[in-house]
Amino acid sequence: MKNVFKWVYHNTLFGKLLIYSFHTSKNRFWPDQLVIRYNYWKSRKKPLNLKNPQTLNEKINWLKLYDRRPIHTQCADKYEVRSYVTEKIGEDYLVPLYFQTQNPNDLKPENLPDFPCIIKANHDSSGGIFVYEKHKLDYPDLIENFKKRLNKNYYSSTKEWQYKNITPRIIVEKLLITKEGEIPLDYKVHCFNGKAHMIQVDIGRGTDNHFRNWYYTDWTRCPFKWTARLGEKETDPADFDVHPPKELNAMSRLSNILSEPFDYVRIDWYDVDDKLYFGEITFHHDSGCRPIKPDKWDYKLGEMVQLSNNLN
Known part of the structure; x- marks a missing residue:
């Protein structure tokens, strides 16, 4: 039966219209929780536990549904977040x-x-x-x-x-742009309950050699990977290290300040010739739908995030 549906979709106009109608109605008319559950199942091929979330990805999806405060709108807005950053750490960044x-x-x-x-x-x-x-x-x-x-x-x-x-x-x-005329690396600091925990470094972004390394805040390698899929390739860690930014300690300290109101958040930075610039704030990394491997680390990282009881 599955093969029949595939054939209808790939070979008939009716099939393409049916799929288009399904996705359009899903986004417009389905309740948010149903869409979130569907997107997770489609990506992970397993149900999403929202009643008692255990993994980091499950908790990100729980927060997506239940932590909806005006401060999220301000901080997700790349223009309005500037006033938030100015208030918390100053406009120099x-x-x-x-x-x-x-x-x-x-x-x-x-x-x-x-x-x-x-x-x-x-x-x-x-x-x-x-x-x-x-x-x-x-x-x-x-x-x-x-x-x-x-x-x-x-x-x-x-x-x-x-x-x-x-x-x-x-x-x-x-x-x-760096002194060498290159686009600087960006550092994505993942924070749990207002404390920087791990840093994602993307290397070779936009190329066929796009790698993603993971480091703790002392710049030791993390024993897991959390990749994105780009076409047929995943952003696996490289077999080489990148040097820690000179302002690593400041990056962690400032991320702690900016992430203080949130259970989980990602604070992005650029280090340009040893000067830090704020990038953006992201609340749901990869929409909470990409596996952390080995699987046990999705649970271990999830244990470190304490969900608030006083949201909304």
Whole structure:
């Protein structure tokens, strides 16, 4: 029977319309908990335990459903989070902001700086557009791109509530480049109950040699991996190490401050020639749907996260 459904989907218009209707109705009309359970089952091929979550991934999904405070909306917004960071640790750690708008038609040469910058949306996770020479941009294509992005609500597909009420806008920031002319590594600090626990370092992002190393805050290797799937490849750890950032201790200390209100959160940083810049705050790493291997570490890490009883 499974093969019959596959054949109908791949070989008939009816099959494709049926699947499209299913996913559209799922995102629009299904209760959030049902969508979260379905997405987890689709990815992990096992049911999600929300009544008594044990693993880190289960607790991330529990938080997705039950920890829905206004501070999440502010911190998930790449524009509004700047005021949160300024209040908690000071504005010195913010990437310089050159321009912001809610209207894609404002993307004109006169509104962009004459030096490298990055253009991105404040409400999604689709990355940004690197601009080295603004006169080489295809502006009609750029405007069309951001019209589509600003019309998308990330909440509808993942039910990550923090994205639901963000006012979409475009932001233009300084493009961080090292003295060697390279894009710096980003360090993703995973925090449990307001304390930095482990740091994810992505190497070779956007290439066929994309690796993901995991370190504790003393820069010893973690005995597990938590990979993302990119096409046919997973972001496994590399067989080599990267040097710890010079500001490693400051990175952990500042992450503790920023993560204080949350049971679990990821605080992202850039280290550019030994100067720290805040990147973003992410509440549900890989939407809580990627396996931690060996499996026992999903449970061990889950034990370290204490879920609050006074949410909402």
